[in-house]
Amino acid sequence: MKFILLSFLSLSIVFFTACSTKRVYEPEDTVGDWSKYGDIDDDIIDITADAALLDNRKVLSKTGTIEIEVLEDYRILASNDGWILSSTIDGNLKLQNIDDTKVVEDFELKKTIAAANVDGDVLAVLFADNEMALYSISTKKLLLRFQGGETIAVDSRIVNPYFLNDLVIFPTLDGKVVIINEPEKKKLRTSIVSSEDNFNNVIYLDIIDSKIVAATAYKLLSMSQKESREKYEIRNVAYDDNNIYLTTKQGELVSLTPDLQLNAKLKFPFAHFLGLIIYQENVYILEKEGYLIKAPLDLSTFSVYDVDVDEGFVFIGDTNFYVADGYISVE
Numbered sequence: 578m579k580f581i582l583l584s585f586l587s588l589s590i591v592f593f594t595a596c597s598t599k600r601v602y603e604p605e606d607t608v609g610d611w612s613k614y615g616d617i618d619d620d621i622i623d624i625t626a627d628a629a630l631l632d633n634r635k636v637l638s639k640t641g642t643i644e645i646e647v648l649e650d651y652r653i654l655a656s657n658d659g660w661i662l663s664s665t666i667d668g669n670l671k672l673q674n675i676d677d678t679k680v681v682e683d684f685e686l687k688k689t690i691a692a693a694n695v696d697g698d699v700l701a702v703l704f705a706d707n708e709m710a711l712y713s714i715s716t717k718k719l720l721l722r723f724q725g726g727e728t729i730a731v732d733s734r735i736v737n738p739y740f741l742n743d744l745v746i747f748p749t750l751d752g753k754v755v756i757i758n759e760p761e762k763k764k765l766r767t768s769i770v771s772s773e774d775n776f777n778n779v780i781y782l783d784i785i786d787s788k789i790v791a792a793t794a795y796k797l798l799s800m801s802q803k804e805s806r807e808k809y810e811i812r813n814v815a816y817d818d819n820n821i822y823l824t825t826k827q828g829e830l831v832s833l834t835p836d837l838q839l840n841a842k843l844k845f846p847f848a849h850f851l852g853l854i855i856y857q858e859n860v861y862i863l864e865k866e867g868y869l870i871k872a873p874l875d876l877s878t879f880s881v882y883d884v885d886v887d888e889g890f891v892f893i894g895d896t897n898f899y900v901a902d903g904y905i906s907v908e
Contacts (some may be wrong), residue, residue, distance in 0.1 A: 748779030
């Protein structure tokens with residue numbers, strides 16, 4: 578897809594231009610080798626926020642492999658509400674039922690799809706031109722359509738629409754959060770996360786402590802009746818029951834309240850973080866040079882372990898970092 582190719586091309590240019598002077602993370606000491614590894618036998622060939630596609634066309638969800646095959650020429654979009662969603666570049670969208678593989682729903686939407694999600698009978702679609710739409714799954718009828726702002730190039734970390742009771746929350750490609758009342762077919766609110774010209778799409782969206790929390794690569798938004806924003810160059814975002822955790826391009830691990838007040842921060846000079854998992858009472862970060870960093874939730878200390886990190890797609894599960902054809906477990 579054109580907008581994704583632009584993202585990868587621009588990132589590649591930055592990488593090759595800077596590689597001659599780039600420094601890497603070198604911990605002062607490591608505990609030793611991390612022992613919890615496993616194989617998934619097949620390489621990851623495509624990823625989204627909540628699912629990955631393997632080269633045998635099976636789907637990897639956050640909890641493990643799903644025995645459904647995605648057709649050739651289709652890319653994975655989502656795994657949600659009992660469905661696997663996939664689409665072709667020209668807008669053919671397929672819903673495959675996880676429990677009954679004979680149940681398949683097809684939509685011919687005739688233009689490239691950036692993200693999609695389902696809840697009950699409602700299909701929410703974000704198109705590559707930043708148009709938002711709702712459809713009935715049973716009747717295939719268009720329920721609602723809104724056009725978002727123009728985008729030139731986007732970050733490949735695109736987030737799917739989010740369903741919350743009667744609301745559909747669209748994370749847009751131009752750095753906004755659009756809230757729609759589905760039964761009333763009405764747009765309720767639009768909030769700006771950040772306003773950069775390029776690579777400004779929302780890369781994270783969730784509900785935390787009754788607040789909508791969204792992030793682009795440049796800013797973090799916490800929204801309820803009031804809106805709070807904090808500027809970070811964000812790589813990863815996760816949360817536990819109490820706090821938000823994020824990693825930055827500057828090698829920081831940051832803990833924030835749901836209102837975006839700073840709790841604590843750790844700094845790892847020149848670190849390039851690949852993923853972030855919160856499990857039980859610890860935060861785990863995978864670092865590109867082959868390290869797994871473990872810290873308690875209060876970030877009062879940390880330990881660094883040596884891990885094998887292969888080249889390839891990285892998908893973050895509930896308790897596993899999936900890399901290429903294997904995984905690193907924190908469980």
